[in-house]
Amino acid sequence: MKLALLAVMAVGGVCSFAVPGVYAVFSAETRNLPSKAGSGTLTMDLVVGGGSPCYSYNGPASPGNVNTSCDALATYTPSAELYPGEPKTVTVTVRNDGSLPGSDLLLYMPGGCSPVSTGDAPAPGTGNPCTAGGMQLYVEETTPGGPKCWFPAAAGACSFTSDLATFAAKTTLATALDLGAGPAAQQTRTFTIGLQIPSTADNTYQGRGASFTLDWHLNS
Amino acid sequence: MTDSRNTKLRQLLVLLAVGAAATVVAVAGTGALGFSALDAVVAFAVAGGAVASLPYGRRWVLSPTPIVQTSSPAVARTKKILVLAMAAGAVAWVGGRGTFAVFTADTANPGSSMSSGTLVLNDKVGATSCWSYGGATNDNVNTGCSSLLSPSNMAPGAAGAQTSLTIQNGGSLDASTFTLMAPWPRATLATALTAGVAPTQLSLTSGLTVAMASGDQVTVSYAGRSQTFTVGAAGAAIGATVVPLTAAPPANYAYPVNSRIEDLSGDATASNTDCYDVATTNATVPVAGATPGNALPFVSTGGNPLCSAALLWVQEQTNGVNYCWVGRGSTGSPAPSARGMCRTPTTAALSGAGVTAGTPTTTLNVAALAGNIVAGDTLTITQGAHQDTITTNAAMGNAYINDTTVAINSWTPSFSYTSAAVIKDTTAFAALDGDTTDTISSFDTLRKPSSPVTLYPLTSNTTAPDSTATVSLGKTGSSGNAGYQRTFYIGVYLPATSSQNQLQGLISTFGLNWHIQQ
Numbered sequence: 001m002k003l004a005l006l007a008v009m010a011v012g013g014v015c016s017f018a019v020p021g022v023y024a025v026f027s028a029e030t031r032n033l034p035s036k037a038g039s040g041t042l043t044m045d046l047v048v049g050g051g052s053p054c055y056s057y058n059g060p061a062s063p064g065n066v067n068t069s070c071d072a073l074a075t076y077t078p079s080a081e082l083y084p085g086e087p088k089t090v091t092v093t094v095r096n097d098g099s100l101p102g103s104d105l106l107l108y109m110p111g112g113c114s115p116v117s118t119g120d121a122p123a124p125g126t127g128n129p130c131t132a133g134g135m136q137l138y139v140e141e142t143t144p145g146g147p148k149c150w151f152p153a154a155a156g157a158c159s160f161t162s163d164l165a166t167f168a169a170k171t172t173l174a175t176a177l178d179l180g181a182g183p184a185a186q187q188t189r190t191f192t193i194g195l196q197i198p199s200t201a202d203n204t205y206q207g208r209g210a211s212f213t214l215d216w217h218l219n220s
Numbered sequence: 221m222t223d224s225r226n227t228k229l230r231q232l233l234v235l236l237a238v239g240a241a242a243t244v245v246a247v248a249g250t251g252a253l254g255f256s257a258l259d260a261v262v263a264f265a266v267a268g269g270a271v272a273s274l275p276y277g278r279r280w281v282l283s284p285t286p287i288v289q290t291s292s293p294a295v296a297r298t299k300k301i302l303v304l305a306m307a308a309g310a311v312a313w314v315g316g317r318g319t320f321a322v323f324t325a326d327t328a329n330p331g332s333s334m335s336s337g338t339l340v341l342n343d344k345v346g347a348t349s350c351w352s353y354g355g356a357t358n359d360n361v362n363t364g365c366s367s368l369l370s371p372s373n374m375a376p377g378a379a380g381a382q383t384s385l386t387i388q389n390g391g392s393l394d395a396s397t398f399t400l401m402a403p404w405p406r407a408t409l410a411t412a413l414t415a416g417v418a419p420t421q422l423s424l425t426s427g428l429t430v431a432m433a434s435g436d437q438v439t440v441s442y443a444g445r446s447q448t449f450t451v452g453a454a455g456a457a458i459g460a461t462v463v464p465l466t467a468a469p470p471a472n473y474a475y476p477v478n479s480r481i482e483d484l485s486g487d488a489t490a491s492n493t494d495c496y497d498v499a500t501t502n503a504t505v506p507v508a509g510a511t512p513g514n515a516l517p518f519v520s521t522g523g524n525p526l527c528s529a530a531l532l533w534v535q536e537q538t539n540g541v542n543y544c545w546v547g548r549g550s551t552g553s554p555a556p557s558a559r560g561m562c563r564t565p566t567t568a569a570l571s572g573a574g575v576t577a578g579t580p581t582t583t584l585n586v587a588a589l590a591g592n593i594v595a596g597d598t599l600t601i602t603q604g605a606h607q608d609t610i611t612t613n614a615a616m617g618n619a620y621i622n623d624t625t626v627a628i629n630s631w632t633p634s635f636s637y638t639s640a641a642v643i644k645d646t647t648a649f650a651a652l653d654g655d656t657t658d659t660i661s662s663f664d665t666l667r668k669p670s671s672p673v674t675l676y677p678l679t680s681n682t683t684a685p686d687s688t689a690t691v692s693l694g695k696t697g698s699s700g701n702a703g704y705q706r707t708f709y710i711g712v713y714l715p716a717t718s719s720q721n722q723l724q725g726l727i728s729t730f731g732l733n734w735h736i737q738q
Contacts, residue, residue, distance in 0.1 A: 028352035030343035099510035
């Protein structure tokens with residue numbers, strides 16, 4: 001009899017604990033397959049003259065997508081030294097290696113211009129190529145659609161009508177020379193940088209040089 | 221002798237009474253007398269007790285009698301009576317229904333039936349329907365519905381991407397609850413589990429997209445059955461196809477291949493959300509030949525940076541009523557909207573012949589908007605080198621997704637802009653470019669299954685949804701804002717901030733999970 005009562009009690013206990021589990025409701029659920037949002041890339045390389053590409057993302061200054069070790073436009077070698085009135089031109093090709101179009105290409109001279117002695121002149125002068133009336137510079141685009149002179153701004157091909165000192169004032173992105181939109185993804189733009197000691201330069205410019213950095217900046 | 225006879229007679233009568241009571245109660249327990257099931261249980265218990273007491277009663281009847289005359293006719297008759305009483309009770313209990321009345325009346329309601337309703341969900345992207353019951357896991361959960369978005373070459377500050385989605389209740393029952401939540405990290409089983417055997421690991425059909433740490437709780441489920449295991453000490457890295465287990469109990473079911481595996485510890489931080497980043501490769505770059513993300517030394521997927529930067533919005537537009545459920549403008553965002561609209565990176569184009577230079581206008585006729593414009597916003601219109609600034613009418617200038625007119629303050633165009641001109645809501649872009657809160661990662665960590673967005677029925681653009689409604693997604697064919705279908709616009713945008721090179725060349729993968737309940 002005790003067993004029977006215990007059994008009844010056990011059944012009651014089971015019922016009391018099991019009841020909450022019977023109130024399940026219907027439900028339905030869908031999940032969208034993963035969406036994907038991908039960012040593009042904006043990288044560039046410079047080729048100076050016939051040199052090798054210098055990638056923005058591959059230099060010692062990375063990880064900022066800034067490469068500060070690309071080839072110089074010119075170096076202080078006897079063969080590269082200039083006479084007054086002798087132009088020196090260097091071709092610079094800017095390529096957009098990324099997947100995004102470049103909305104704006106900017107060129108500026110961080111740190112400005114500093115006069116230096118070439119080191120191979122026994123008695124260098126005291127002239128400053130970085131001041132007004134000193135070394136001359138232009139920036140000309142050769143592609144596409146023919147030459148366009150960006151500095152000093154002029155239609156068609158450039159001539160030496162402005163000096164390095166004027167450009168050297170463009171030391172920040174805010175004051176940079178705006179070279180307009182592009183290149184588009186996987187496209188290039190080619191520029192010619194012209195340098196010249198004015199034909200009117202005197203002996204104070206002997207054995208003197210200008211040291212400067214050109215910074216090419218591309219925005220998406 | 222007389223006393224003995226009287227005693228036996230009294231005991232016999234008591235025993236007969238007990239037997240009769242047991243019989244009546246047993247009959248009642250069968251339902252013949254219209255008692256409830258509980259009565260039947262009681263009757264069963266009492267009858268059982270009575271029957272169980274018979275041996276005791278028998279001994280009680282017999283024990284006081286000092287002289288046991290098993291062969292006396294009286295005792296034999298008593299035994300026969302008792303046996304007959306028990307037999308009658310048993311017959312009544314089993315099959316005696318309806319036999320204890322003289323006058324009877326009876327009615328019958330034959331052919332009654334009952335049926336259950338259905339509650340199924342259709343996740344409709346464009347013209348493609350995806351039903352909840354079509355999932356491989358056979359539990360009215362379908363995790364394979366169409367992908368919503370796939371912008372592949374996003375740039376900071378550029379127009380985002382947006383798509384629409386219609387959710388339908390295709391069942392015969394109203395859904396009282398309708399929720400949106402972030403999916404949680406999951407995989408599928410590559411090797412079936414054997415019932416009763418404790419697994420030492422879970423084999424996956426594809427590599428993990430989110431690492432599982434030691435001690436994480438993972439659930440294996442299939443067709444309504446589930447079991448939770450603990451990830452072993454080694455954990456499982458991204459890409460792993462095996463998840464080690466520790467102290468696993470025997471499998472409570474033979475979970476087949478493709479059973480779902482879910483990490484219940486996911487969506488806790490930006491590093492273990494459903495949204496995850498991978499770097500593009502030469503095979504996945506959006507423009508052939510472009511530098512892939514995996515070539516960039518300044519790009520890392522650690523912490524899912526693109527998931528943590530890209531903004532997400534979910535705006536409902538049902539029967540012309542809007543509400544921002546997720547994103548800037550939603551409740552809880554830095555700038556909740558009183559107009560029911562999310563902040564979107566809205567650009568637009570003029571429709572028709574455009575506008576004429578020198579002719580004042582107070583309305584912009586535009587192609588159907590892919591975003592919202594808040595009354596009072598500043599717009600720019602640009603075509604080539606020409607650009608004008610326009611301000612929307614602060615009182616009338618609200619324009620919602622799909623609108624084709626925008627009320628503006630009087631504007632005299634400086635140029636005859638055509639449909640090629642680009643109209644840009646600069647106020648909206650500025651607001652979004654400063655937003656670091658309404659990101660995909662934030663949605664994942666805030667809106668996981670334990671804290672979903674409850675999609676109450678909409679009421680109007682300027683009032684909160686009806687949190688007291690008893691129906692959130694009505695049964696098929698029903699109408700109204702809690703009708704059987706509701707439409708949502710989902711978008712993403714990569715805001716422009718000062719330095720974002722670390723976000724180059726990444727792909728964020730993310731999802732949305734929709735749930736209804738009876």
